[in-house]
Amino acid sequence: MEQQTKIALITGGSRGLGRNAALALANKGIDVIITYHSQQAQAESLVQEMMAMGRQAAAIQLDAGNTSTFNHFGDELLGVLKANWQRENIDFLINNAGFGLYASIADTTEAQFDELMNVHVKGVFFLTQKLMPHLADNGAIINVSSGLTRFTIAGSAAYAAMKGAVEVLTRYMAKELGARGIRVNTLAPGAIATDFGGGRLRASEEMQAFIGSQTALGRTGEADDIGGIIATLCASEMGWVNAQRIEASGGMFL
Numbered sequence: 001m002e003q004q005t006k007i008a009l010i011t012g013g014s015r016g017l018g019r020n021a022a023l024a025l026a027n028k029g030i031d032v033i034i035t036y037h038s039q040q041a042q043a044e045s046l047v048q049e050m051m052a053m054g055r056q057a058a059a060i061q062l063d064a065g066n067t068s069t070f071n072h073f074g075d076e077l078l079g080v081l082k083a084n085w086q087r088e089n090i091d092f093l094i095n096n097a098g099f100g101l102y103a104s105i106a107d108t109t110e111a112q113f114d115e116l117m118n119v120h121v122k123g124v125f126f127l128t129q130k131l132m133p134h135l136a137d138n139g140a141i142i143n144v145s146s147g148l149t150r151f152t153i154a155g156s157a158a159y160a161a162m163k164g165a166v167e168v169l170t171r172y173m174a175k176e177l178g179a180r181g182i183r184v185n186t187l188a189p190g191a192i193a194t195d196f197g198g199g200r201l202r203a204s205e206e207m208q209a210f211i212g213s214q215t216a217l218g219r220t221g222e223a224d225d226i227g228g229i230i231a232t233l234c235a236s237e238m239g240w241v242n243a244q245r246i247e248a249s250g251g252m253f254l
Helices: 016-027 040-052 067-085 110-134 157-180 196-203 205-213 227-233
Strands: 007-010 031-036 057-061 090-095 135-144 183-189 245-248
Touching (some): 016 031, 016 040, 016 090, 135 227
Parallel strands (some): 090 135, 135 183, 183 245
């Protein structure tokens, strides 16, 4: 009997770490559905790139911070799965969508705090809840966190607090989904030079030099350092790794 192709869903997959993870998964023979918020052209370009690699792929619009849209998204996802794969479930869910905020506690507004909460905590919680019936047994969930939950850099309090909540949530998801053989882990990247947070790190050679000086491997991270780890966490060889926080930072602030 031919083994069924695995399917991964990556939120916020049109650029940055999500895009890199999508390509890494496709390279491992996994089909990929990505979500995008506003970057439709980038998302569709990535779909074409993955299909050129011989994979089946699709892109669906999602506002990860607006739970009122999740029912519609779930219906749309089901339609795409039936049309493209003749299935009603996915194997892997990568909760990656997010945005950065650099502001001191004194300067963080309630509106900024709420927006972070809606995308990084409430969105992750309720999107996962919505998709649980469509997540295949013996699959996996990866929640993307941040190195900032272990080390502290002034100006990241609100963002890091949200990611701290996600790390606790990961363990509870692992506990509740374990009976179905579903593994749930946290991946916590260190400082990565992408357009995340407005490309603040990527644009600053001074900041990159400082991060490199505080990292055991001597440099700032790149998107290519992360995507493969996400793909590897989905592999059957990682089947006994569960409820863990895995930091991928090159050894920052040791």
